[in-house]
Amino acid sequence: xxxxxxxxxxxxxxxxxxxxxxxxxxxxxxxxxxxxxxxxxxxxxxxxxxxxxxxxxxxxxxxxxxxxxxxxxxxxxxxxxxxxxxxxxxxxxxxxxxxxxxxxxxxxxxxxxxxxxxxxxxxxxxxxxxxxxxxxxxxxxxxxxxxxxxxxxxxxxxxxxxxxxxxxxxxxxxxxxxxxxxxxxxxxxxxxxxxxxxxxxxxxxxxxxxxxxxxxxxxxxxxxxxxxxxxxxxxxxxxxxxxxxxxxxxxxxxxxxxxxxxxxxxxxxxxxxxxxxxxxxxxxxxxxxxxxxxxxxxxxxxxxxxxxxxxxxxxxxxxxxxxxxxxxxxxxxxxxxxxxxxxxxxxxxxxxxxxxxxxxxxxxxxxx
Amino acid sequence: xxxxxxxxxxxxxxxxxxxxxxxxxxxxxxxxxxxxxxxxxxxxxxxxxxxxxxxxxxxxxxxxxxxxxxxxxxxxxxxxxxxxxxxxxxxxxxxxxxxxxxxxxxxxxxxxxxxxxxxxxxxxxxxxxxxxxxxxxxxxxxxxxxxxxxxxxxxxxxxxxxxxxxxxxxxxxxxxxxxxxxxxxxxxxxxxxxxxxxxxxxxxxxxxxxxxxxxxxxxxxxxxxxxxxxxxxxxxxxxxxxxxxxxxxxxxxxxxxxxxxxxxxxxxxxxxxxxxxxxxxxxxxxxxxxxxxxxxxxxxxxxx
Numbered sequence: 272x273x274x275x276x277x278x279x280x281x282x283x284x285x286x287x288x289x290x291x292x293x294x295x296x297x298x299x300x301x302x303x304x305x306x307x308x309x310x311x312x313x314x315x316x317x318x319x320x321x322x323x324x325x326x327x328x329x330x331x332x333x334x335x336x337x338x339x340x341x342x343x344x345x346x347x348x349x350x351x352x353x354x355x356x357x358x359x360x361x362x363x364x365x366x367x368x369x370x371x372x373x374x375x376x377x378x379x380x381x382x383x384x385x386x387x388x389x390x391x392x393x394x395x396x397x398x399x400x401x402x403x404x405x406x407x408x409x410x411x412x413x414x415x416x417x418x419x420x421x422x423x424x425x426x427x428x429x430x431x432x433x434x435x436x437x438x439x440x441x442x443x444x445x446x447x448x449x450x451x452x453x454x455x456x457x458x459x460x461x462x463x464x465x466x467x468x469x470x471x472x473x474x475x476x477x478x479x480x481x482x483x484x485x486x487x488x489x490x491x492x493x494x495x496x497x498x499x500x501x502x503x504x505x506x507x508x509x510x511x512x513x514x515x516x517x518x519x520x521x522x523x524x525x526x527x528x529x530x531x532x533x534x535x536x537x538x539x540x541x542x543x544x545x546x547x548x549x550x551x552x553x554x555x556x557x558x559x560x561x562x563x564x565x566x567x568x569x570x571x572x573x574x575x576x577x578x579x580x581x582x583x584x585x586x587x588x589x590x591x592x593x594x595x596x597x598x599x600x601x602x603x604x605x606x607x608x609x610x611x612x613x614x615x616x617x618x619x620x621x622x623x624x625x626x627x628x629x630x631x632x633x634x635x636x637x638x639x
Numbered sequence: 640x641x642x643x644x645x646x647x648x649x650x651x652x653x654x655x656x657x658x659x660x661x662x663x664x665x666x667x668x669x670x671x672x673x674x675x676x677x678x679x680x681x682x683x684x685x686x687x688x689x690x691x692x693x694x695x696x697x698x699x700x701x702x703x704x705x706x707x708x709x710x711x712x713x714x715x716x717x718x719x720x721x722x723x724x725x726x727x728x729x730x731x732x733x734x735x736x737x738x739x740x741x742x743x744x745x746x747x748x749x750x751x752x753x754x755x756x757x758x759x760x761x762x763x764x765x766x767x768x769x770x771x772x773x774x775x776x777x778x779x780x781x782x783x784x785x786x787x788x789x790x791x792x793x794x795x796x797x798x799x800x801x802x803x804x805x806x807x808x809x810x811x812x813x814x815x816x817x818x819x820x821x822x823x824x825x826x827x828x829x830x831x832x833x834x835x836x837x838x839x840x841x842x843x844x845x846x847x848x849x850x851x852x853x854x855x856x857x858x859x860x861x862x863x864x865x866x867x868x869x870x871x872x873x874x875x876x877x878x879x880x881x882x883x884x885x886x887x888x889x890x891x892x893x894x895x896x897x898x899x900x901x902x903x904x905x906x907x908x909x910x911x912x913x914x915x916x917x918x919x920x921x922x923x924x925x926x927x928x929x930x931x932x933x934x935x936x937x938x939x940x941x942x943x
Contacts, residue, residue: 370843
């Protein structure tokens with residue numbers, strides 16, 4: 272587990288924070304009772320579909336929105352009620368929001384200039400930042416004269432130049448094409464490691480979240496549903512929404528045979544017994560119906576011979592490195608599994624009877 | 640991919656013909672009358688108004704100088720004309736500044752309303768245009784005159800003992816012109832703000848700028864095109880204004896427009912009127928060129 276050390280100091284401490292827009296009947300709760308602690312120096316991601324409240328939470332941390340209730344501490348100091356210019360955080364906007372009337376260098380130096388730093392220092396730091404994002408050659412260009420990827424780098428440099436304690440990134444990669452996005456993902460990771468600044472990153476792209484983050488908070492409906500390291504979130508989703516949103520998943524309804532605090536023995540359709548992990552605080556009784564999730568790559572397919580769990584192949588989809596095999600279980604439940612193509616040259620034909628086995632620890636019970 | 644440039648030229652070759660109607664209107668309505676005015680300014684006044692077809696530069700001479708009636712050799716500078724010229728430029732410049740100072744917060748207010756409300760506010764801004772200019776100007780006169788609304792109210796409140804004379808002053812003319820031309824400043828300013836990305840304002844705050852600093856370093860540079868368009872739209876009709884100075888300034892505080900009208904009317908000196916009209920045109924163009932050049936120089940300085 273890559274769970275960071277909980278004794279690390281927390282950079283951002285949010286308690287009981289909510290944000291409501293509008294009043295009376297038209298009031299809309301964008302954030303409901305958020306408790307969150309973001310640690311110093313970590314790459315923290317707020318992940319969720321549009322409208323889940325992730326951007327609002329980021330804007331509250333930045334100071335563009337004030338919380339309706341609750342407390343927000345940055346580096347131990349209460350900042351709720353303060354404006355964005357009083358907080359040691361800087362934002363990289365989704366649209367970059369570069370000042371169109373200023374050159375690249377002027378954009379980068381703006382924050383330091385506003386902080387009243389001497390001109391020599393502004394110039395020196397700007398030069399350093401231009402170097403950091405490899406934009407020295409473009410220093411005198413206007414934002415309209417550089418490409419989208421370059422604007423992205425300038426926006427990063429501008430936000431990093433005042434050396435904030437926290438850098439907030441609002442879906443900064445969403446406007447870039449795939450290749451550039453991959454490039455910027457590693458670039459962002461490099462910048463975060465080099466500067467040691469806490470990054471709070473907002474995205475709706477689960478793959479981006481999984482590859483870049485130290486920890487992820489999955490949000491929906493203004494709440495944080497699950498908080499954890501990428502592999503925790505992926506392997507042990509606690510709720511249907513989280514399992515569904517991140518990666519491809521099979522949902523199976525199963526019967527609990529017996530349960531301890533952390534593990535339940537469950538009976539799959541067709542009668543096979545398997546052990547499944549339980550989410551924290553869930554204690555099903557024997558005989559209860561629960562839902563388990565199984566990732567497609569955690570299931571194996573056996574051809575020929577008897578199997579405790581048999582299924583019929585409906586169709587296969589070839590993906591290059593692997594093949595997605597769609598099958599139907601004995602009770603008619605559809606199930607998808609992912610099979611590596613190395614060593615399995617031909618996908619099973621539709622109608623073939625196959626057996627399913629699962630990797631150890633593949634089953635995770637979720638809350639509905 | 641990119642089309643052959645030669646082919647493009649060919650394709651656009653005949654397209655200018657589509658602008659013929661506009662060109663005809665321009666020639667008939669703008670260039671034509673302008674030519675007539677230029678020609679008239681070099682003729683001699685007719686006896687009963689109109690012009691006599693006899694070349695003379697006397698009208699141009701009389702724009703700036705005057706001859707003693709009894710001693711034509713005694714030439715002095717025409718103080719009255721110069722005063723009117725100067726007042727026109729000065730009052731128009733002041734009107735432009737007043738409109739800019741008051742129009743900016745107005746346009747900002749509209750641009751920051753929810754989109755559904757903006758149309759209503761813009762509509763309210765244009766409402767004065769629905770009433771005849773003359774009537775609106777008389778309404779201002781009704782407020783300003785010695786026994787008008789303002790003085791009556793102040794007398795009744797006991798703030799003053801005798802009415803403050805406001806009519807036929809520069810103040811009255813300024814007030815009237817600022818009121819009349821305000822929408823011409825507000826609308827282009829609003830258009831510039833509407834196009835502005837308000838996230839840039841957030842970016843400014845995020846980068847430690849105070850409200851004043853955001854206004855100075857982010858908002859004002861971004862809405863500058865609006866200020867330029869608004870200033871031109873206010874200054875040009877101001878300097879040629881006729882109705883407002885006529886009603887609110889009277890004969891005392893005449894502006895160029897009134898002087899020109901006087902020459903074509905009672906003065907029965909069409910060439911002088913035409914020459915004055917040309918002077919107005921030259922002042923306007925010069926002011927525009929100087930203004931745009933100053934704006935560009937400022938831009939170049941900031942870029943450097």
